[in-house]
Amino acid sequence: MxxxxxxxxxxGTLALTTGRAAAAFVREQRPAGRVDVAAxxxxxTDPVTEIDRGTEHLVRSRILADRPHDTILGEEGGETAGEESLSSAGAVRWVVDPIDGTVNFVYGLPHYAVAIAAxxxxxxxAACVIDVASGHEYTAVRGGGAFVRESPSRRAVRLRAVGPSQMSHALVATGFNYVPEIRARxxxxxxxxxxxxRDIRRTGSAALDLCALAAGRLDAYVEQGLAPWDIAAGGLIAREAGAVVTGLDGPPDARLVVAAPEAFAQEFIRLVHACGF
Known part of the structure:
Protein backbone atom coordinates (compact mmCIF):
# COMPACT_ATOMS: atom_id res chain seq x y z
CA MET A 1 0.00 0.00 0.00
CA GLY A 12 -3.65 15.35 -14.38
CA THR A 13 -1.44 13.70 -16.99
CA LEU A 14 -3.17 10.36 -16.46
CA ALA A 15 -6.59 12.02 -16.67
CA LEU A 16 -5.65 13.68 -19.96
CA THR A 17 -4.14 10.63 -21.65
CA THR A 18 -7.08 8.51 -20.54
CA GLY A 19 -9.55 11.17 -21.65
CA ARG A 20 -7.94 11.34 -25.10
CA ALA A 21 -8.26 7.57 -25.50
CA ALA A 22 -11.87 7.68 -24.32
CA ALA A 23 -12.77 10.52 -26.70
CA ALA A 24 -11.19 8.64 -29.60
CA PHE A 25 -13.21 5.56 -28.65
CA VAL A 26 -16.45 7.57 -28.64
CA ARG A 27 -15.68 9.01 -32.09
CA GLU A 28 -14.86 5.59 -33.51
CA GLN A 29 -17.88 3.84 -32.02
CA ARG A 30 -20.57 6.38 -32.81
CA PRO A 31 -22.59 5.27 -35.85
CA ALA A 32 -24.23 7.59 -38.36
CA GLY A 33 -27.65 8.90 -37.42
CA ARG A 34 -29.19 8.42 -34.00
CA VAL A 35 -27.63 6.13 -31.42
CA ASP A 36 -29.72 3.32 -29.92
CA VAL A 37 -30.63 3.76 -26.25
CA ALA A 38 -29.69 0.75 -24.13
CA ALA A 39 -31.39 1.81 -20.88
CA THR A 45 -36.11 10.45 -21.15
CA ASP A 46 -32.72 10.09 -19.37
CA PRO A 47 -30.81 7.67 -21.65
CA VAL A 48 -27.78 5.37 -21.43
CA THR A 49 -26.10 3.89 -24.49
CA GLU A 50 -23.80 0.92 -24.89
CA ILE A 51 -21.12 3.39 -25.96
CA ASP A 52 -21.45 5.15 -22.58
CA ARG A 53 -20.81 1.82 -20.90
CA GLY A 54 -17.94 0.87 -23.18
CA THR A 55 -16.29 4.26 -22.70
CA GLU A 56 -16.48 4.02 -18.93
CA HIS A 57 -15.03 0.50 -19.05
CA LEU A 58 -12.09 1.84 -21.08
CA VAL A 59 -11.51 4.68 -18.60
CA ARG A 60 -11.66 2.35 -15.60
CA SER A 61 -9.29 -0.15 -17.21
CA ARG A 62 -6.67 2.45 -18.11
CA ILE A 63 -6.72 4.18 -14.73
CA LEU A 64 -6.56 0.94 -12.74
CA ALA A 65 -3.77 -0.41 -14.93
CA ASP A 66 -1.70 2.57 -13.79
CA ARG A 67 -3.10 3.01 -10.27
CA PRO A 68 -4.70 -0.24 -9.03
CA HIS A 69 -5.14 1.04 -5.46
CA ASP A 70 -7.49 3.88 -6.43
CA THR A 71 -11.27 4.10 -6.15
CA ILE A 72 -13.38 5.01 -9.19
CA LEU A 73 -16.83 6.59 -9.18
CA GLY A 74 -18.45 6.47 -12.62
CA GLU A 75 -21.86 7.50 -13.87
CA GLU A 76 -22.63 4.10 -15.37
CA GLY A 77 -20.76 1.69 -13.09
CA GLY A 78 -21.11 3.31 -9.69
CA GLU A 79 -18.25 3.27 -7.20
CA THR A 80 -15.65 0.52 -7.13
CA ALA A 81 -13.17 0.59 -4.27
CA GLY A 82 -9.50 0.06 -4.94
CA GLU A 83 -6.98 -1.44 -2.59
CA GLU A 84 -6.36 1.93 -0.93
CA SER A 85 -9.00 2.87 1.67
CA LEU A 86 -10.67 6.25 1.14
CA SER A 87 -10.22 6.82 4.88
CA SER A 88 -6.42 6.72 4.57
CA ALA A 89 -4.37 9.84 3.91
CA GLY A 90 -3.60 10.43 0.25
CA ALA A 91 -6.40 8.19 -1.01
CA VAL A 92 -7.40 8.91 -4.62
CA ARG A 93 -10.88 8.67 -6.08
CA TRP A 94 -11.50 9.21 -9.78
CA VAL A 95 -14.85 10.73 -10.76
CA VAL A 96 -15.80 9.85 -14.33
CA ASP A 97 -18.53 10.87 -16.76
CA PRO A 98 -17.88 8.82 -19.90
CA ILE A 99 -20.22 10.92 -22.06
CA ASP A 100 -21.54 14.09 -20.50
CA GLY A 101 -24.38 15.21 -22.76
CA THR A 102 -25.76 11.79 -23.66
CA VAL A 103 -28.98 13.16 -25.17
CA ASN A 104 -26.91 15.32 -27.54
CA PHE A 105 -24.81 12.24 -28.33
CA VAL A 106 -27.92 10.15 -29.08
CA TYR A 107 -29.31 12.75 -31.48
CA GLY A 108 -25.99 13.61 -33.11
CA LEU A 109 -25.79 17.13 -31.73
CA PRO A 110 -22.04 17.87 -31.55
CA HIS A 111 -21.87 18.93 -27.90
CA TYR A 112 -20.81 16.15 -25.53
CA ALA A 113 -17.67 15.41 -23.57
CA VAL A 114 -15.55 12.96 -21.63
CA ALA A 115 -14.99 14.30 -18.10
CA ILE A 116 -12.44 12.86 -15.65
CA ALA A 117 -11.44 14.27 -12.26
CA ALA A 118 -9.04 13.00 -9.58
CA ALA A 126 -6.75 17.44 -11.27
CA ALA A 127 -9.27 17.31 -14.10
CA CYS A 128 -9.78 17.13 -17.81
CA VAL A 129 -12.82 17.63 -20.02
CA ILE A 130 -12.54 16.72 -23.68
CA ASP A 131 -15.08 18.06 -26.14
CA VAL A 132 -15.41 14.96 -28.31
CA ALA A 133 -16.74 16.67 -31.44
CA SER A 134 -14.34 19.63 -31.55
CA GLY A 135 -11.34 17.92 -29.95
CA HIS A 136 -10.80 20.81 -27.53
CA GLU A 137 -9.08 19.67 -24.33
CA TYR A 138 -9.74 21.53 -21.06
CA THR A 139 -7.41 20.76 -18.14
CA ALA A 140 -6.65 22.00 -14.65
CA VAL A 141 -4.54 21.13 -11.62
CA ARG A 142 -5.55 22.74 -8.34
CA GLY A 143 -3.50 25.87 -7.80
CA GLY A 144 -1.97 25.69 -11.28
CA GLY A 145 -4.60 27.38 -13.43
CA ALA A 146 -6.91 26.11 -16.15
CA PHE A 147 -5.98 25.63 -19.80
CA VAL A 148 -7.41 24.66 -23.18
CA ARG A 149 -5.77 23.05 -26.19
CA GLU A 150 -7.55 22.99 -29.53
CA SER A 151 -5.90 19.60 -30.17
CA PRO A 152 -3.10 17.53 -28.60
CA SER A 153 -0.56 19.12 -30.94
CA ARG A 154 -1.54 22.72 -30.17
CA ARG A 155 -0.16 24.96 -27.44
CA ALA A 156 -2.15 25.17 -24.22
CA VAL A 157 -3.80 28.56 -23.63
CA ARG A 158 -4.63 29.74 -20.13
CA LEU A 159 -8.31 30.30 -19.37
CA ARG A 160 -9.80 33.23 -17.51
CA ALA A 161 -13.48 33.65 -16.63
CA VAL A 162 -14.79 37.11 -17.52
CA GLY A 163 -17.93 38.57 -16.00
CA PRO A 164 -20.40 41.01 -17.59
CA SER A 165 -20.37 44.73 -16.94
CA GLN A 166 -23.88 44.46 -15.49
CA MET A 167 -26.49 41.81 -14.76
CA SER A 168 -28.63 42.73 -17.74
CA HIS A 169 -25.72 41.79 -20.03
CA ALA A 170 -25.16 38.33 -18.49
CA LEU A 171 -25.40 35.27 -20.73
CA VAL A 172 -26.40 32.44 -18.39
CA ALA A 173 -26.32 28.68 -18.98
CA THR A 174 -28.60 26.23 -17.26
CA GLY A 175 -30.04 22.73 -17.58
CA PHE A 176 -33.19 20.88 -16.66
CA ASN A 177 -33.88 17.75 -14.67
CA TYR A 178 -35.38 14.73 -16.43
CA VAL A 179 -38.08 14.31 -13.75
CA PRO A 180 -41.13 16.29 -15.00
CA GLU A 181 -42.15 17.75 -11.63
CA ILE A 182 -38.66 19.07 -10.92
CA ARG A 183 -38.30 20.33 -14.50
CA ALA A 184 -41.51 22.38 -14.12
CA ARG A 185 -40.17 24.13 -11.01
CA ARG A 198 -29.21 39.06 -21.48
CA ASP A 199 -30.35 35.53 -22.32
CA ILE A 200 -30.34 31.87 -21.29
CA ARG A 201 -28.50 29.00 -22.95
CA ARG A 202 -29.29 25.31 -22.47
CA THR A 203 -26.60 23.28 -24.26
CA GLY A 204 -27.02 19.87 -22.62
CA SER A 205 -23.57 19.30 -21.08
CA ALA A 206 -22.79 20.58 -17.60
CA ALA A 207 -19.08 19.87 -18.00
CA LEU A 208 -18.84 21.87 -21.22
CA ASP A 209 -20.94 24.69 -19.75
CA LEU A 210 -18.47 25.04 -16.88
CA CYS A 211 -15.58 24.99 -19.35
CA ALA A 212 -17.32 27.65 -21.47
CA LEU A 213 -17.64 29.79 -18.34
CA ALA A 214 -13.91 29.28 -17.71
CA ALA A 215 -13.17 30.35 -21.29
CA GLY A 216 -15.29 33.52 -21.09
CA ARG A 217 -17.97 32.26 -23.50
CA LEU A 218 -20.59 32.37 -20.75
CA ASP A 219 -21.05 34.80 -17.87
CA ALA A 220 -22.70 32.48 -15.35
CA TYR A 221 -24.18 29.04 -14.80
CA VAL A 222 -26.91 27.61 -12.59
CA GLU A 223 -28.36 24.11 -12.46
CA GLN A 224 -30.06 21.67 -10.12
CA GLY A 225 -29.98 17.88 -10.00
CA LEU A 226 -26.31 17.39 -10.92
CA ALA A 227 -24.33 14.36 -9.76
CA PRO A 228 -20.66 14.37 -8.66
CA TRP A 229 -19.49 13.28 -12.14
CA ASP A 230 -21.31 16.25 -13.68
CA ILE A 231 -19.55 18.75 -11.42
CA ALA A 232 -16.10 17.45 -10.47
CA ALA A 233 -13.98 18.03 -13.59
CA GLY A 234 -15.71 21.12 -14.97
CA GLY A 235 -15.95 22.62 -11.49
CA LEU A 236 -12.19 22.54 -10.95
CA ILE A 237 -11.56 23.99 -14.42
CA ALA A 238 -13.98 26.85 -13.74
CA ARG A 239 -12.45 27.56 -10.32
CA GLU A 240 -8.92 27.58 -11.67
CA ALA A 241 -10.06 30.08 -14.30
CA GLY A 242 -11.22 32.45 -11.57
CA ALA A 243 -14.87 31.47 -11.10
CA VAL A 244 -16.72 30.83 -7.87
CA VAL A 245 -18.46 27.43 -7.92
CA THR A 246 -20.81 26.92 -5.00
CA GLY A 247 -24.07 25.41 -3.80
CA LEU A 248 -27.06 26.60 -1.78
CA ASP A 249 -25.36 26.84 1.63
CA GLY A 250 -22.04 25.17 0.95
CA PRO A 251 -20.31 23.10 -1.73
CA PRO A 252 -22.12 22.49 -5.03
CA ASP A 253 -24.33 19.42 -4.99
CA ALA A 254 -27.53 17.95 -6.39
CA ARG A 255 -29.62 20.67 -4.76
CA LEU A 256 -27.85 23.55 -6.54
CA VAL A 257 -24.76 24.47 -8.53
CA VAL A 258 -24.02 28.14 -9.15
CA ALA A 259 -20.91 29.37 -10.96
CA ALA A 260 -19.78 32.84 -12.02
CA PRO A 261 -16.57 34.89 -12.26
CA GLU A 262 -15.45 36.01 -8.82
CA ALA A 263 -16.25 39.72 -9.25
CA PHE A 264 -19.79 38.93 -10.41
CA ALA A 265 -20.54 35.86 -8.28
CA GLN A 266 -22.27 37.36 -5.25
CA GLU A 267 -24.60 39.47 -7.38
CA PHE A 268 -25.52 36.44 -9.47
CA ILE A 269 -26.02 34.23 -6.41
CA ARG A 270 -28.48 36.78 -5.01
CA LEU A 271 -30.42 36.67 -8.29
CA VAL A 272 -30.47 32.86 -8.24
CA HIS A 273 -31.98 32.88 -4.74
CA ALA A 274 -34.50 35.57 -5.68
CA CYS A 275 -35.67 33.53 -8.67
CA GLY A 276 -36.38 30.49 -6.50
CA PHE A 277 -33.86 27.93 -7.74
Missing part, protein backbone atom coordinates in the same frame (compact mmCIF):
# COMPACT_ATOMS: atom_id res chain seq x y z
CA UNK A 2 1.45 3.38 -1.01
CA UNK A 3 2.03 6.02 1.69
CA UNK A 4 3.33 8.84 -0.56
CA UNK A 5 0.87 11.59 -1.37
CA UNK A 6 0.09 11.54 -5.12
CA UNK A 7 1.47 14.26 -7.35
CA UNK A 8 -1.54 16.20 -8.73
CA UNK A 9 0.34 16.90 -11.97
CA UNK A 10 0.84 13.18 -12.54
CA UNK A 11 -2.85 12.61 -11.86
CA UNK A 40 -32.69 4.81 -18.93
CA UNK A 41 -31.82 6.25 -15.52
CA UNK A 42 -33.81 8.87 -13.60
CA UNK A 43 -36.72 8.92 -16.05
CA UNK A 44 -37.71 7.42 -19.43
CA UNK A 119 -9.83 13.65 -5.92
CA UNK A 120 -7.21 13.32 -3.18
CA UNK A 121 -8.65 13.06 0.32
CA UNK A 122 -11.99 14.30 -1.04
CA UNK A 123 -10.61 17.40 -2.80
CA UNK A 124 -10.50 17.57 -6.61
CA UNK A 125 -6.83 18.05 -7.51
CA UNK A 186 -36.85 24.82 -12.73
CA UNK A 187 -38.64 26.29 -15.73
CA UNK A 188 -40.48 28.72 -13.46
CA UNK A 189 -37.20 29.86 -11.87
CA UNK A 190 -35.57 30.33 -15.28
CA UNK A 191 -38.60 32.31 -16.49
CA UNK A 192 -38.21 34.66 -13.52
CA UNK A 193 -34.51 35.10 -14.32
CA UNK A 194 -35.06 35.92 -17.99
CA UNK A 195 -36.14 39.48 -17.27
CA UNK A 196 -32.87 40.29 -15.48
CA UNK A 197 -30.23 38.83 -17.83
Missing amino acids: STARPDPRAL TKSSP EVDGVVE QAQAVARMLGDV
Whole structure:
Protein backbone atom coordinates (compact mmCIF):
# COMPACT_ATOMS: atom_id res chain seq x y z
CA MET A 1 0.00 0.00 0.00
CA SER A 2 1.45 3.38 -1.01
CA THR A 3 2.03 6.02 1.69
CA ALA A 4 3.33 8.84 -0.56
CA ARG A 5 0.87 11.59 -1.37
CA PRO A 6 0.09 11.54 -5.12
CA ASP A 7 1.47 14.26 -7.35
CA PRO A 8 -1.54 16.20 -8.73
CA ARG A 9 0.34 16.90 -11.97
CA ALA A 10 0.84 13.18 -12.54
CA LEU A 11 -2.85 12.61 -11.86
CA GLY A 12 -3.65 15.35 -14.38
CA THR A 13 -1.44 13.70 -16.99
CA LEU A 14 -3.17 10.36 -16.46
CA ALA A 15 -6.59 12.02 -16.67
CA LEU A 16 -5.65 13.68 -19.96
CA THR A 17 -4.14 10.63 -21.65
CA THR A 18 -7.08 8.51 -20.54
CA GLY A 19 -9.55 11.17 -21.65
CA ARG A 20 -7.94 11.34 -25.10
CA ALA A 21 -8.26 7.57 -25.50
CA ALA A 22 -11.87 7.68 -24.32
CA ALA A 23 -12.77 10.52 -26.70
CA ALA A 24 -11.19 8.64 -29.60
CA PHE A 25 -13.21 5.56 -28.65
CA VAL A 26 -16.45 7.57 -28.64
CA ARG A 27 -15.68 9.01 -32.09
CA GLU A 28 -14.86 5.59 -33.51
CA GLN A 29 -17.88 3.84 -32.02
CA ARG A 30 -20.57 6.38 -32.81
CA PRO A 31 -22.59 5.27 -35.85
CA ALA A 32 -24.23 7.59 -38.36
CA GLY A 33 -27.65 8.90 -37.42
CA ARG A 34 -29.19 8.42 -34.00
CA VAL A 35 -27.63 6.13 -31.42
CA ASP A 36 -29.72 3.32 -29.92
CA VAL A 37 -30.63 3.76 -26.25
CA ALA A 38 -29.69 0.75 -24.13
CA ALA A 39 -31.39 1.81 -20.88
CA THR A 40 -32.69 4.81 -18.93
CA LYS A 41 -31.82 6.25 -15.52
CA SER A 42 -33.81 8.87 -13.60
CA SER A 43 -36.72 8.92 -16.05
CA PRO A 44 -37.71 7.42 -19.43
CA THR A 45 -36.11 10.45 -21.15
CA ASP A 46 -32.72 10.09 -19.37
CA PRO A 47 -30.81 7.67 -21.65
CA VAL A 48 -27.78 5.37 -21.43
CA THR A 49 -26.10 3.89 -24.49
CA GLU A 50 -23.80 0.92 -24.89
CA ILE A 51 -21.12 3.39 -25.96
CA ASP A 52 -21.45 5.15 -22.58
CA ARG A 53 -20.81 1.82 -20.90
CA GLY A 54 -17.94 0.87 -23.18
CA THR A 55 -16.29 4.26 -22.70
CA GLU A 56 -16.48 4.02 -18.93
CA HIS A 57 -15.03 0.50 -19.05
CA LEU A 58 -12.09 1.84 -21.08
CA VAL A 59 -11.51 4.68 -18.60
CA ARG A 60 -11.66 2.35 -15.60
CA SER A 61 -9.29 -0.15 -17.21
CA ARG A 62 -6.67 2.45 -18.11
CA ILE A 63 -6.72 4.18 -14.73
CA LEU A 64 -6.56 0.94 -12.74
CA ALA A 65 -3.77 -0.41 -14.93
CA ASP A 66 -1.70 2.57 -13.79
CA ARG A 67 -3.10 3.01 -10.27
CA PRO A 68 -4.70 -0.24 -9.03
CA HIS A 69 -5.14 1.04 -5.46
CA ASP A 70 -7.49 3.88 -6.43
CA THR A 71 -11.27 4.10 -6.15
CA ILE A 72 -13.38 5.01 -9.19
CA LEU A 73 -16.83 6.59 -9.18
CA GLY A 74 -18.45 6.47 -12.62
CA GLU A 75 -21.86 7.50 -13.87
CA GLU A 76 -22.63 4.10 -15.37
CA GLY A 77 -20.76 1.69 -13.09
CA GLY A 78 -21.11 3.31 -9.69
CA GLU A 79 -18.25 3.27 -7.20
CA THR A 80 -15.65 0.52 -7.13
CA ALA A 81 -13.17 0.59 -4.27
CA GLY A 82 -9.50 0.06 -4.94
CA GLU A 83 -6.98 -1.44 -2.59
CA GLU A 84 -6.36 1.93 -0.93
CA SER A 85 -9.00 2.87 1.67
CA LEU A 86 -10.67 6.25 1.14
CA SER A 87 -10.22 6.82 4.88
CA SER A 88 -6.42 6.72 4.57
CA ALA A 89 -4.37 9.84 3.91
CA GLY A 90 -3.60 10.43 0.25
CA ALA A 91 -6.40 8.19 -1.01
CA VAL A 92 -7.40 8.91 -4.62
CA ARG A 93 -10.88 8.67 -6.08
CA TRP A 94 -11.50 9.21 -9.78
CA VAL A 95 -14.85 10.73 -10.76
CA VAL A 96 -15.80 9.85 -14.33
CA ASP A 97 -18.53 10.87 -16.76
CA PRO A 98 -17.88 8.82 -19.90
CA ILE A 99 -20.22 10.92 -22.06
CA ASP A 100 -21.54 14.09 -20.50
CA GLY A 101 -24.38 15.21 -22.76
CA THR A 102 -25.76 11.79 -23.66
CA VAL A 103 -28.98 13.16 -25.17
CA ASN A 104 -26.91 15.32 -27.54
CA PHE A 105 -24.81 12.24 -28.33
CA VAL A 106 -27.92 10.15 -29.08
CA TYR A 107 -29.31 12.75 -31.48
CA GLY A 108 -25.99 13.61 -33.11
CA LEU A 109 -25.79 17.13 -31.73
CA PRO A 110 -22.04 17.87 -31.55
CA HIS A 111 -21.87 18.93 -27.90
CA TYR A 112 -20.81 16.15 -25.53
CA ALA A 113 -17.67 15.41 -23.57
CA VAL A 114 -15.55 12.96 -21.63
CA ALA A 115 -14.99 14.30 -18.10
CA ILE A 116 -12.44 12.86 -15.65
CA ALA A 117 -11.44 14.27 -12.26
CA ALA A 118 -9.04 13.00 -9.58
CA GLU A 119 -9.83 13.65 -5.92
CA VAL A 120 -7.21 13.32 -3.18
CA ASP A 121 -8.65 13.06 0.32
CA GLY A 122 -11.99 14.30 -1.04
CA VAL A 123 -10.61 17.40 -2.80
CA VAL A 124 -10.50 17.57 -6.61
CA GLU A 125 -6.83 18.05 -7.51
CA ALA A 126 -6.75 17.44 -11.27
CA ALA A 127 -9.27 17.31 -14.10
CA CYS A 128 -9.78 17.13 -17.81
CA VAL A 129 -12.82 17.63 -20.02
CA ILE A 130 -12.54 16.72 -23.68
CA ASP A 131 -15.08 18.06 -26.14
CA VAL A 132 -15.41 14.96 -28.31
CA ALA A 133 -16.74 16.67 -31.44
CA SER A 134 -14.34 19.63 -31.55
CA GLY A 135 -11.34 17.92 -29.95
CA HIS A 136 -10.80 20.81 -27.53
CA GLU A 137 -9.08 19.67 -24.33
CA TYR A 138 -9.74 21.53 -21.06
CA THR A 139 -7.41 20.76 -18.14
CA ALA A 140 -6.65 22.00 -14.65
CA VAL A 141 -4.54 21.13 -11.62
CA ARG A 142 -5.55 22.74 -8.34
CA GLY A 143 -3.50 25.87 -7.80
CA GLY A 144 -1.97 25.69 -11.28
CA GLY A 145 -4.60 27.38 -13.43
CA ALA A 146 -6.91 26.11 -16.15
CA PHE A 147 -5.98 25.63 -19.80
CA VAL A 148 -7.41 24.66 -23.18
CA ARG A 149 -5.77 23.05 -26.19
CA GLU A 150 -7.55 22.99 -29.53
CA SER A 151 -5.90 19.60 -30.17
CA PRO A 152 -3.10 17.53 -28.60
CA SER A 153 -0.56 19.12 -30.94
CA ARG A 154 -1.54 22.72 -30.17
CA ARG A 155 -0.16 24.96 -27.44
CA ALA A 156 -2.15 25.17 -24.22
CA VAL A 157 -3.80 28.56 -23.63
CA ARG A 158 -4.63 29.74 -20.13
CA LEU A 159 -8.31 30.30 -19.37
CA ARG A 160 -9.80 33.23 -17.51
CA ALA A 161 -13.48 33.65 -16.63
CA VAL A 162 -14.79 37.11 -17.52
CA GLY A 163 -17.93 38.57 -16.00
CA PRO A 164 -20.40 41.01 -17.59
CA SER A 165 -20.37 44.73 -16.94
CA GLN A 166 -23.88 44.46 -15.49
CA MET A 167 -26.49 41.81 -14.76
CA SER A 168 -28.63 42.73 -17.74
CA HIS A 169 -25.72 41.79 -20.03
CA ALA A 170 -25.16 38.33 -18.49
CA LEU A 171 -25.40 35.27 -20.73
CA VAL A 172 -26.40 32.44 -18.39
CA ALA A 173 -26.32 28.68 -18.98
CA THR A 174 -28.60 26.23 -17.26
CA GLY A 175 -30.04 22.73 -17.58
CA PHE A 176 -33.19 20.88 -16.66
CA ASN A 177 -33.88 17.75 -14.67
CA TYR A 178 -35.38 14.73 -16.43
CA VAL A 179 -38.08 14.31 -13.75
CA PRO A 180 -41.13 16.29 -15.00
CA GLU A 181 -42.15 17.75 -11.63
CA ILE A 182 -38.66 19.07 -10.92
CA ARG A 183 -38.30 20.33 -14.50
CA ALA A 184 -41.51 22.38 -14.12
CA ARG A 185 -40.17 24.13 -11.01
CA GLN A 186 -36.85 24.82 -12.73
CA ALA A 187 -38.64 26.29 -15.73
CA GLN A 188 -40.48 28.72 -13.46
CA ALA A 189 -37.20 29.86 -11.87
CA VAL A 190 -35.57 30.33 -15.28
CA ALA A 191 -38.60 32.31 -16.49
CA ARG A 192 -38.21 34.66 -13.52
CA MET A 193 -34.51 35.10 -14.32
CA LEU A 194 -35.06 35.92 -17.99
CA GLY A 195 -36.14 39.48 -17.27
CA ASP A 196 -32.87 40.29 -15.48
CA VAL A 197 -30.23 38.83 -17.83
CA ARG A 198 -29.21 39.06 -21.48
CA ASP A 199 -30.35 35.53 -22.32
CA ILE A 200 -30.34 31.87 -21.29
CA ARG A 201 -28.50 29.00 -22.95
CA ARG A 202 -29.29 25.31 -22.47
CA THR A 203 -26.60 23.28 -24.26
CA GLY A 204 -27.02 19.87 -22.62
CA SER A 205 -23.57 19.30 -21.08
CA ALA A 206 -22.79 20.58 -17.60
CA ALA A 207 -19.08 19.87 -18.00
CA LEU A 208 -18.84 21.87 -21.22
CA ASP A 209 -20.94 24.69 -19.75
CA LEU A 210 -18.47 25.04 -16.88
CA CYS A 211 -15.58 24.99 -19.35
CA ALA A 212 -17.32 27.65 -21.47
CA LEU A 213 -17.64 29.79 -18.34
CA ALA A 214 -13.91 29.28 -17.71
CA ALA A 215 -13.17 30.35 -21.29
CA GLY A 216 -15.29 33.52 -21.09
CA ARG A 217 -17.97 32.26 -23.50
CA LEU A 218 -20.59 32.37 -20.75
CA ASP A 219 -21.05 34.80 -17.87
CA ALA A 220 -22.70 32.48 -15.35
CA TYR A 221 -24.18 29.04 -14.80
CA VAL A 222 -26.91 27.61 -12.59
CA GLU A 223 -28.36 24.11 -12.46
CA GLN A 224 -30.06 21.67 -10.12
CA GLY A 225 -29.98 17.88 -10.00
CA LEU A 226 -26.31 17.39 -10.92
CA ALA A 227 -24.33 14.36 -9.76
CA PRO A 228 -20.66 14.37 -8.66
CA TRP A 229 -19.49 13.28 -12.14
CA ASP A 230 -21.31 16.25 -13.68
CA ILE A 231 -19.55 18.75 -11.42
CA ALA A 232 -16.10 17.45 -10.47
CA ALA A 233 -13.98 18.03 -13.59
CA GLY A 234 -15.71 21.12 -14.97
CA GLY A 235 -15.95 22.62 -11.49
CA LEU A 236 -12.19 22.54 -10.95
CA ILE A 237 -11.56 23.99 -14.42
CA ALA A 238 -13.98 26.85 -13.74
CA ARG A 239 -12.45 27.56 -10.32
CA GLU A 240 -8.92 27.58 -11.67
CA ALA A 241 -10.06 30.08 -14.30
CA GLY A 242 -11.22 32.45 -11.57
CA ALA A 243 -14.87 31.47 -11.10
CA VAL A 244 -16.72 30.83 -7.87
CA VAL A 245 -18.46 27.43 -7.92
CA THR A 246 -20.81 26.92 -5.00
CA GLY A 247 -24.07 25.41 -3.80
CA LEU A 248 -27.06 26.60 -1.78
CA ASP A 249 -25.36 26.84 1.63
CA GLY A 250 -22.04 25.17 0.95
CA PRO A 251 -20.31 23.10 -1.73
CA PRO A 252 -22.12 22.49 -5.03
CA ASP A 253 -24.33 19.42 -4.99
CA ALA A 254 -27.53 17.95 -6.39
CA ARG A 255 -29.62 20.67 -4.76
CA LEU A 256 -27.85 23.55 -6.54
CA VAL A 257 -24.76 24.47 -8.53
CA VAL A 258 -24.02 28.14 -9.15
CA ALA A 259 -20.91 29.37 -10.96
CA ALA A 260 -19.78 32.84 -12.02
CA PRO A 261 -16.57 34.89 -12.26
CA GLU A 262 -15.45 36.01 -8.82
CA ALA A 263 -16.25 39.72 -9.25
CA PHE A 264 -19.79 38.93 -10.41
CA ALA A 265 -20.54 35.86 -8.28
CA GLN A 266 -22.27 37.36 -5.25
CA GLU A 267 -24.60 39.47 -7.38
CA PHE A 268 -25.52 36.44 -9.47
CA ILE A 269 -26.02 34.23 -6.41
CA ARG A 270 -28.48 36.78 -5.01
CA LEU A 271 -30.42 36.67 -8.29
CA VAL A 272 -30.47 32.86 -8.24
CA HIS A 273 -31.98 32.88 -4.74
CA ALA A 274 -34.50 35.57 -5.68
CA CYS A 275 -35.67 33.53 -8.67
CA GLY A 276 -36.38 30.49 -6.50
CA PHE A 277 -33.86 27.93 -7.74
